[in-house]
Amino acid sequence: xxxxxxxxxxxxxxxxxxxxxxxxxxxxxxxxxxxxxxxxxxxxxxxxxxxxxxxxxxxxxxxxxxxxxxxxxxxxxxxxxxxxxxxxxxxxxxxxxxxxxxxxxxxxxxxxxxxxxxxxxxxxxxxxxxxxxxxxxxxxxxxxxxxxxxxxxxxxxxxxxxxxxxxxxxxxxxxx
Numbered sequence: 001x002x003x004x005x006x007x008x009x010x011x012x013x014x015x016x017x018x019x020x021x022x023x024x025x026x027x028x029x030x031x032x033x034x035x036x037x038x039x040x041x042x043x044x045x046x047x048x049x050x051x052x053x054x055x056x057x058x059x060x061x062x063x064x065x066x067x068x069x070x071x072x073x074x075x076x077x078x079x080x081x082x083x084x085x086x087x088x089x090x091x092x093x094x095x096x097x098x099x100x101x102x103x104x105x106x107x108x109x110x111x112x113x114x115x116x117x118x119x120x121x122x123x124x125x126x127x128x129x130x131x132x133x134x135x136x137x138x139x140x141x142x143x144x145x146x147x148x149x150x151x152x153x154x155x156x157x158x159x160x161x162x163x164x165x166x167x168x169x170x171x172x173x174x175x176x
Contacts, residue, residue, distance in 0.1 A: 032092020033111060036147040040098050041089030041109045042174055043116055046153070047079040054078050057121030060087055060105075065113040067135045073105025084175045098174055112144045130163050140164040148172075 031041040043060055047053050055075040062070040079085040079102075088101035090108035109116070113132025120126050130137025131151050132144035139162030142151045150172040151163075158166045 031089065031098075031147075032094050033147045034094060036092070036095045037172055038095040038098050038174070039093070040091035040095075041107060042098055042101070042172070043087040043089065043107075044174055045079055045085040045087070045118065047081060047083055047085070050081050052078045052080050055085065058126075059119045060107070061117045061119065062089075062107045062109050063115040063117065063134075063136050065110065065115075065133050065135060067115075070109070070114070071105070071107050073103060073107055075103050077102055086174050111147045113141075115141075129167065131167075137163045138166075142167040143169055145169060 032039045045055075055078055058075040059072045060075070061072040064070055073087060073089070075085070075087070077085075085103070086099060086101045088098055088104045090106050110132070113134055115128060115130040115134045115136040117125055117136070118127040128136060128138055129151060130141035132141060134141040139160075142163050145151060148171070149169045151167040152170050152173070153167055154165075160166055
């Protein structure tokens with residue numbers, strides 16, 4: 001389980017967090033759909049440390065509300081100390097382009113319910129965020145999202161081991 005006060009989410013079934021790991025900071029589903037502000041889904045990672053972190057071989061995986069895998073995106077490059085790393089997912093015709101992403105994939109995430117896991121280069125689970133009626137989450141999932149909302153981690157990386165307490169919903173604001 002996550003250490004108290006450290007900014008990360010983890011699935012209760014596996015993985016131990018190390019203070020030197022990035023974590024999911026915000027996610028937006030429904031990109032490109034009716035009313036969406038951006039043409040693509042996105043996942044944003046945050047590095048809470050004072051050193052750059054090499055993400056070569058790391059990956060993010062999307063899961064449906066029932067827990068079935070919806071695919072993985074492999075990451076490359078690094079995330080700067082105190083910085084963000086933007087991962088672009090699948091898209092559509094509605095909305096504005098995202099800021100230039102650090103990684104691109106084809107994950108098409110549900111606008112209302114599902115989960116995202118972050119894995120390190122060895123395949124160990126580092127972080128998980130469940131939203132809506134997700135079967136995979138830490139504690140309870142965040143509230144359901146829509147084409148116009150995202151889940152955003154509270155107060156500089158709040159981690160109480162409960163997605164519903166650690167994230168708020170709001171307007172999508174990719175920072176990269």
